[in-house]
Amino acid sequence: MFMLFLSVYELSFSQQDPQYTQYMYNTMSVNPAYAGSNGHTIITALARTQWVGIQGAPDTQTLSYDTTIGYSGVGLGVNLTNDQIGPSQEIYLDANVSYTVRLSEEGNLSFGLKLGGRHLAIDWSKGTARQQERPFSQNVSEFLPTIGAGIYYHKSNWYAGIAVPNILRTDHYDDTIATIANGDGDIAEERLHFFGIAGYVFDLNANLKFKPATLVKVVNGAPLSLDISANFLFNEKVTGGVAWRWDDSISALLGLQATDNLHIGFAYDLTTSNYSNFNSGTYELMVKWEASRGQVMKSPRFF
Numbered sequence: 541m542f543m544l545f546l547s548v549y550e551l552s553f554s555q556q557d558p559q560y561t562q563y564m565y566n567t568m569s570v571n572p573a574y575a576g577s578n579g580h581t582i583i584t585a586l587a588r589t590q591w592v593g594i595q596g597a598p599d600t601q602t603l604s605y606d607t608t609i610g611y612s613g614v615g616l617g618v619n620l621t622n623d624q625i626g627p628s629q630e631i632y633l634d635a636n637v638s639y640t641v642r643l644s645e646e647g648n649l650s651f652g653l654k655l656g657g658r659h660l661a662i663d664w665s666k667g668t669a670r671q672q673e674r675p676f677s678q679n680v681s682e683f684l685p686t687i688g689a690g691i692y693y694h695k696s697n698w699y700a701g702i703a704v705p706n707i708l709r710t711d712h713y714d715d716t717i718a719t720i721a722n723g724d725g726d727i728a729e730e731r732l733h734f735f736g737i738a739g740y741v742f743d744l745n746a747n748l749k750f751k752p753a754t755l756v757k758v759v760n761g762a763p764l765s766l767d768i769s770a771n772f773l774f775n776e777k778v779t780g781g782v783a784w785r786w787d788d789s790i791s792a793l794l795g796l797q798a799t800d801n802l803h804i805g806f807a808y809d810l811t812t813s814n815y816s817n818f819n820s821g822t823y824e825l826m827v828k829w830e831a832s833r834g835q836v837m838k839s840p841r842f843f
Contacts, residue, residue, distance in 0.1 A: 557705060557733060557757075558600045558623045560588060561783055561791045561807040562826050564753045564769060568606050568617050570735045571703040572636035573652025573692035576608035576615015581831035591811065591819035596626030606636070607831075613640040615650070627666035632658040634686060646695045654688035654705070684708075690735075698740040705733050734758040749773040751781075769793070779805070788813055789822065803828040 560566055566584055567574040584604045591597035606617030617636035622629070634656030641649050662680035690703030709732065739753035750772055757765035764786070771781030771793060779795035789812055795805040809822035 558588075558598070558602070558621060559765075560586060560600075560602075561767075561785075561809055561822070561824050562586065562793065562805050563737075563755050563767065564739060564751075564771070565795075565803075565805060565826060565828060566602070566604065567737065568604055568636060569602060569619055569621075570705070570755065571652060571690040571692050571701045571737060572617070572634075572654040572688055573638045573650040573690040573701060573703070574615075575606040575617030575636040575638040575652060577638070577640065577648070577650055577692065577694060578606075578830070579608050581605070581607040583829045584826065585828075586824065586826045588822065588824040590809075590822045591815060592821060592823065593819040594815070597819065599624045613642075614638070615640065615652075619656075627664055628660065628662045628680075630658050630660050632656065632686070634688075638692075648694055650692040650694075652690040652692065652703070654686065654690075656686045658684050658686060660684060697743075698738075700738040701736070703735045703737075705735060707732065731760050731762070747775050763787070771795075783807070785809075795826075801830050801832075803830070 558569075560569065563570055566586055582605070584602075586600075586602050588598075588600040590599065600621065600623045602619065602621040604617060604619045606615060608615050615636075615638040617638075619632065619634045619636065621632040623632070624630075634654050636652060636654050638650045638652040641651075643649050660680060660682045664679060685708060686706045687708055688703065688705045689707070690701060692701035692703075693699065694701075734757070736756040736758075737754070739751055742750045744750050750770070753769045753771070755767040759765075765788075766786040767783060769781060769783035769791075771779055773779050777797045779793070779797075781793045783791040783793060785791070789809040791807050791809045793805065793807045795803060797803050803826075805826035805828070807824040807826075809824070810816075811819055811821060
């Protein structure tokens with residue numbers, strides 16, 4: 541079990557950032573330029589329990605708030621995330637600001653900046669090693685700054701964007717997790733990430749909309765991460781769809797617009813990698829509240 545735990549560590553820290561199946565409804569977490577793009581206040585809470593059945597597997601909760609400031613073109617947002625993997629816990633707090641330029645009657649180009657930081661804590665007493673080597677002898681507690689940026693273009697029926705979640709590079713894992721995982725410090729370096737997002741909404745008929753979407757993550761020295769999803773919106777009330785993450789999982793997504801302001805979403809990931817032998821899947825629950833949604837112009841975007 542301990543070697544399996546180390547494998548979970550190696551995979552998780554090569555990924556480094558928390559991941560979400562319902563990324564298309566939590567877009568500010570991957571691109572700060574999304575803040576305020578809906579023209580009203582949105583509060584989103586999401587909880588993800590990954591690889592159920594594996595002790596020490598990733599467990600993530602996030603709370604976000606974004607809004608627009610009048611008609612100034614300025615959007616503001618805050619992300620608070622708690623990410624736990626085995627004996628480690630990272631708490632992220634980021635502030636996002638965006639500025640939108642109207643390029644045409646429907647086309648808008650937004651520029652975003654993210655400033656914040658995260659606290660990394662590792663308590664080795666939460667795990668047991670067969671041999672008490674040096675990396676297990678000292679707990680870790682560090683604060684790490686974050687600076688990110690993004691560009692986001694959107695019209696009424698499609699969007700695309702690219703972002704760098706953190707341009708700062710640090711070596712905060714060199715003497716601890718990296719040594720445990722593979723005997724050197726290479727995996728420990730905070731590597732530069734690039735996130736690309738895109739989606740398009742098709743009006744199939746008066747009561748049915750179809751939205752394919754994708755999220756691409758590129759990290760130097762790591763395999764490409766690709767998410768592709770296809771969601772349907774029925775009668776502006778019910779969403780349903782499927783998603784696929786390359787060499788990782790396939791997912792089912794369901795959502796309900798419970799009231800004019802409240803949307804509830806659920807996702808289940810079935811692992812398709814070698815980890816499928818050790819877990820019973822991943823569960824994700826999302827609650828999204830939008831202020832004055834019933835008073836704003838109806839949009840076919842649902843993003």
